[in-house]
Amino acid sequence: MNFEAEKQRYISFCGSYCHTCDWFTGRIRRTFGEALEMLDDYGFGRLLDGKVDKDNFRKALEILANSGICPGCKAEVADDPAKDRCKIRQCCHSKGFAFCGECDSFPCEDLKSNPGVIKFGCIENLKEIREGGLEAWVQKQWQ
Numbered sequence: 001m002n003f004e005a006e007k008q009r010y011i012s013f014c015g016s017y018c019h020t021c022d023w024f025t026g027r028i029r030r031t032f033g034e035a036l037e038m039l040d041d042y043g044f045g046r047l048l049d050g051k052v053d054k055d056n057f058r059k060a061l062e063i064l065a066n067s068g069i070c071p072g073c074k075a076e077v078a079d080d081p082a083k084d085r086c087k088i089r090q091c092c093h094s095k096g097f098a099f100c101g102e103c104d105s106f107p108c109e110d111l112k113s114n115p116g117v118i119k120f121g122c123i124e125n126l127k128e129i130r131e132g133g134l135e136a137w138v139q140k141q142w143q
Contacts, residue, residue: 001142003135012073013092013099014111015122015129017141023070032064088114101126 010018018024039045039061048054077093078084088110092100100106107123117123129137 001138003138006138007098007134009074010072011099011129011134011138012089012122013086013097014073014088014114014117015099015101015125016073016116016120017125017138018070018072020141021070024072026069029065029067029069032061032067036061036065088117099126099129101130 012018022028036058039058045054048057073086073089076084076086077089081090081094084090088100091108091110092103095103097103100108100111106126111117111123125137128140
């Protein structure tokens with residue numbers, strides 16, 4: 001495995017790993033596609049009668065089933081920082097770091113207060129990379 005390539009492409013600035021992300025792998029898209037098929041195949045619509053707006057429910061499933069697959073955090077770096085939806089990505093990229101764990105301010109308040117960073121244990125990931133090295137961390141992710 002080319003660990004430098006993994007670092008440059010698949011480890012997000014905040015410390016999540018694309019290969020384990022449900023958006024990146026397409027799991028979200030597949031799951032909602034399967035739910036849409038089951039809605040029809042098993043006649044689940046009848047269970048929804050009078051409880052929810054079935055047309056809106058179906059439309060929501062269709063939207064999620066046809067959602068894009070994420071190209072990866074680092075593929076979405078905007079040339080114009082004002083057009084980037086991620087403050088963490090722009091901060092790290094502007095400093096020339098591959099990820100936030102390389103910064104002297106790590107972990108900063110932006111990281112510590114970001115719901116996604118908290119949910120996915122990104123700060124812990126970055127600490128592991130700092131302490132044990134990138135290669136060991138990536139190998140652990142693939143286990």
